[in-house]
Amino acid sequence: MRKSVLDHLLDWSGRIVLISILGFVLLPFVVVAIASLNDGAILSFPPKSWSLRWYANAFEYRDFGAGLVNSLRIAAVGATIALIAGAGFAYVFNRYDFMFKGLLNTVLMSPLIIPNFTIGLGLLILSTAASLPRSIWLVIAVHVVIVLPFVVRSVYVSLKNFERRYEQAAESLGGTPLHVLLTITLPLLLPGLISGALFAAILSFNEFTASLYVVNQRTQTLPVAMYNYVREYADPTLAALSVIYVAPVAAMLLLVHKFFRLEKVLNVD
Amino acid sequence: MLTEISAIAPQDTGEDTAVQIDGVSKSFSGTVALEPIRLKVRRGEFLTLLGPSGCGKTTLLNLIAGFLEADEGELFIDHDLVTQVPPHQRKIGIVFQNYALFPHMSVAQNVAYGLRTRRVPKAETAERVREALALVKLEDFADRRPRQLSGGQQQRVALARALVIRPRVLLLDEPFSALDRNLRSAMQVELREIQSRLGLTTVFVTHDQSEALSMSDRIAVMSRGRIRQIGTPSQIYDRPENHFVSTFVGDANLFAATLLEKTDATASLDIGTTRLSLATFQEELPEPGPVTLFVRPEQCSLTDPDQPGAIAATVALSVYQGSYAELHLDCSVAENGRVMLRVPASEAMEPGTDVGIALPERGPAIYTTTERET
Ligand SMILES: Nc1ncnc2c1ncn2[C@@H]1O[C@H](COP(=O)(O)OP(=O)(O)OP(=O)(O)O)[C@@H](O)[C@H]1O
Ligand SMILES: [Mg+2]
Secondary structure, X not given: OOOOHHHXXXXXXXXXXXHHHHHHHHHHHHHHHHHOOEOOOOOOOOOOOXXXXXXXXXXXXXXXXXXXXXXXXXXXXXXXXXXXXXXXXXXXXXXXXXXOHHHHHHHHHHHHOOOXXXXXXXXXXXXXHOOOOOOHHHHHHHHHHHHHHHHHHHHHHHHHOOOHHHHHHHHHOOOOHHHHHHHHHHHHHHHHHHHHHHHHHHHHHHOOHHHHHHOOOOOOOHHHHHHHHHHHOOOOHHHHHHHHHHHHHHHHHHHHHHHOOHHHHOOOO | OHHHHHHHOOOOOOOOEEEEEEEEEEEEOXXXXXXXXXXXXXXXXXXXXXXXXXXXXXXXXXXXXXXXXXXXXXXXXXXXXXXXXXHHHOOEXXXXXXXXXXXXXXXXXXXXXXXXXXXXXXXXXXXXXXXXXXXXXXXXXXXXOHHHOOHHHHHHHHHHHHHOOOOOEEEEEXXXXXXXXXXXXXXXXXXXXXXXXXXXXXXXXXXXXXXXXXXXXXXXXXXXXXXXXXXXXXXXXXXXXXXXXXXHOOOOEEEEEEEEEEOOOOEEEEEOOEEEEEEOOOXXXXXXXXXXXXXXXXXXXXXXXXXXXXXXXXXXXXXXXXXXXXXXXXXXXXXXXXXXXXXXXXXXXXXXXXXXXXXOOEOOEEXXXXXXXX
């Protein structure tokens, strides 16, 4: 079939709209990336001379390295805990009816409406009252509370769309409920579980406000380390770091993509 | 304990019962899906549950499989009380309409699933999987994924998967409704062959009456959560026991009539201005008063409109069907205003022709009019 002029026009205007949207989304990143190459010690735009020295500085600054390690550990452990707890909650919500189900649901989802700094402050007051040390576990606890609703949602949706006939067929073939859960339900839900954990990890990796209350010098996360840096220096190191920052997130996405098709995990397929 | 069990154990009726459903009922949050059902499935029998959408066929199947818990009543499989037994201990094979093949496993792994759960040794598993796939003619597809198969092939894998565990009963819920017509009839024949070769007790669900008539040893016709009649296909077709069955299975002509008098052998009725005396197959006739007279198209014949005993009608439409033609007649005493009968294609008539319908003296049935329902 031949395309009419109108089709071509739509084709092209569609492309232009798409590119503009992409450009708009990527614009902040592009600006920061350009600013990071500025040779001068003042963060200015556009740069007058070019250099990579701020990248070297970002790598050499001790707090950033430590913050990155902390952030990765917190994201990994927090996302794992949130995945296990969230999947459990979602399963119970989907499969069982019990008293106060609605109430429990509201409580679980409340971090979505309670500001992150409230959560951070609340847990800080609690841990001080209970004279718990301000260890990395406190930070992890804060992050779990914040990301749990996202994991519960994500797993719950996968469970809702799950075809119960698979489980019934497996049961009729002699599978005990536990065996069916392990060999049928979990493998088929894996993309949903992975996507839940992935979002949790990325959210946790980016979290700043709540972390600010509960970290100390030893446990500070990368965003907090960056915040502390910017209070003292105004050079383009942070711009360089922001570019580097994308790497771990992209790595997480690529890792998932290697094992599962990302489109499927992100439900855009 | 023992006495309790024997008290509710099914009585020995002489013929071997594979599944006995004893007053099992089911409601969903107040809405009745199944009235208390009594049904015995004989060993090796192919029994079809036939009924319109929403009549409770799947619910009954789910109760037999154990996916649902009965509100009341007891269920026996091979004379064992299984009402409280979970599905994985019932040893029942199931085939669903959408196949429900495990998408993350190969064909062979799907078929092997029911053997692995029972810890059948590896060598025997491989052998039995091969046999089962051979039975459904899919030996060469063992390593494929389900999504790489056609609908008919997936259906066969589902069948092989259910058969490989040597189930006590095979349940099928509208297994062929997603297949096209040719494939469907091929699968019907294949299933029936396999079923009778293995002597497998089978409960088959469909809402397709011709599928039910052609495949079944017996049919249970259901409506609104009840079994309205159970019998061989010819009993269901030739001797429908009530208004619902007569119209749901096969084509039916229904006349509004008044029953004047009944004796042991005959009934005399008024149909419009025509007075008739008929013999029916029914053991019990309704009370005199308004009734519905039921006649199959092939029991009606055309006569002269002036013939005594003939019912007046006018040809409305003639539909050519190849070897025969369907004549649709306007008839004022028919319940829905129409009567259909089949004539050789060469005898088809022009619309507008006045004709008479002659009813047979034996064969028609008389139902109480109040029984009309869907
Ligand atoms: N889980 C459920 N919750 C509430 N109502 C249900 C449930 N399952 C079935 N029903 C109701 O019970 C009745 C019988 O349903 P069932 O699925 O047994 O019908 P069916 O004969 O299999 O119909 P179909 O031919 O459409 O598959 C219907 O009215 C249905 O709405
Ligand atoms: Mg159904």
